Amino acid sequence: MTDPASSLAYDGADGILANAPYRVGAVTLAVRDLDAVATFYRDVIGLAVEAEAGATVRLGTDDTTLVVLRADPDARQWTRREAGLFHTAFLLPTRGDLGAWLRHADAAGIALTGAADHLVSEAVYLSDPEGNGIEIYVDRPSPEWQWIDDGSVVMRNEPLDRAGIVGAATKPWVGMPAGSCVGHVHLQVGNLDATERFYADLLGFNVMCRYPGALFLGSGGYHHQLAGNVWNSRAAPERAEGTTGLAEITLVAEGAIAELVRSRFRDAGLSLVEDGDTFVVRDPWGTCLRLAPTP
Template sequence: MTDPAPSLVTDVPDSILTGAPYRIGAVTLVAQGLGALARFYQDVIGLKAVSREPGTVRLGVGDTVLLVLRGEPEARLWTPHEAGLFHTAFLLPSRADLGAWLEHAERLGIALTGGADHLVSEAVYLSDPEGNGIEIYVDRPASAWRHAPDGSVVMRNERLDHAGLVHAAERPWSGMPPGSCVGHVHLQVGDLEATERFYAGLLGLDVMCRYPGALFLGSGGYHHQLAGNIWNSRGAPVRTEGTTGLAAVTLVADGETLASTRSRCGNAGAFFVEDGDTLVLRDPWGTCLRLVLRQ
């Protein structure tokens, strides 16, 4: 409960995300090598240092914190079969920005782990030096998203138009541009039913898409602010303290959403802590969720 609530990005690419009851504020990661990891997110991903203090570096865009790195040199390295982070997804304002980042990554010799056209978005993937997954993506306009008869958003893994994205670049990459934000956080979980009970039942997110082995949850009509999958982590137990990787996710909520979540948690007997206008609770695998009031 020591991280300050991040300021809000107000000029994100699509109003459907701007006005959503929930938005991702910041992601907190535990790092063995704090300095090296901070340099990676600055040099490769394009974040800027917002503040530094002993053992902690806060990175973001302008004055907005998107990523908090907490140094714990003795922490055990997280393994890919544990519950935790699948990826932090940084949303860029335009295809031109994603194309510029791709050129930048190529110049640096950064190896991508994948790329896909998800119909709602175009995305590329990589990992940081400590194995934390990263997505860099751009949304298609919400008016172009397809919906199934049951109202769910249609998302797929189609071939990415890499050449078209690079061609769309208008200027060299010079860091993550204004309007960039953490669009969503994708988690590794042990069980999808428990994920739905917690994130939909308690937090009040909507199930936007069911995919083999994964669940996508959104707010305000957005395709997803949070997701969970069991592709590598089926049956994973509660995470142990003292490991690297995901430590916390901050969700920015409006007052009505925060109040209704507090009421549901109380009625269900779920343990939570109130810290002023912040509600702190843990999901079934020990991931800390900090729900802060939108200012």
């Protein structure tokens, strides 16, 4: 078997992911109850409030914004049958960090919606107060990932070794540790073929894994920075404006990648909106993606 990532050093969020042509910068959510949702991301998820300005709260770690909350009290509640966010996935640096978070969640009575060993990673799932999905996970070192001859990575849903993860914790949870990031964003989409045309053919992501009802898209040898599934949203139309949930994803892209995407959109006669040193495109379901240059 071939391993396209075997020559890449990996050290948590500072290895393959940090050096990939694409990585997720921040996820912006439209919410009805700004105070309640901001408190959840601060106290439960462990993000620090970085800035509050009117109807917007920015939260993150290491002075890096990971989540932006925009208040829209009159927004219609997004439903799970629509295109939009499946989950925002926060990547922690070590297995012990995930164990510490699980101890914190247990002590706080936080209900999980799921947990799985994906072979490339170990993950737990929950939802915020307005139903936005969240994953908190830790990667396995890339030399342990399994590869198929076509260059795709093996991902599965296996039982999570929760006891082993909790046992790996060596210190209490005091907030999301330095080096944490949004490792990936998983979307609900209406059609996988259209997802592949947009995210692979236009944006340039590699199809890293084809899973029943889902497509995992990566850059730079990472298992996925983006994913899309039709488990709840098959044939969903474009999202209506004025709903809660996912408002925007910021993708940090190398300059050459950004210019290539600009050219592809123009050649295809597709619209993009220039906004200073960033530009904004929309996927077939209206999901807004802001491409920002690598700092």
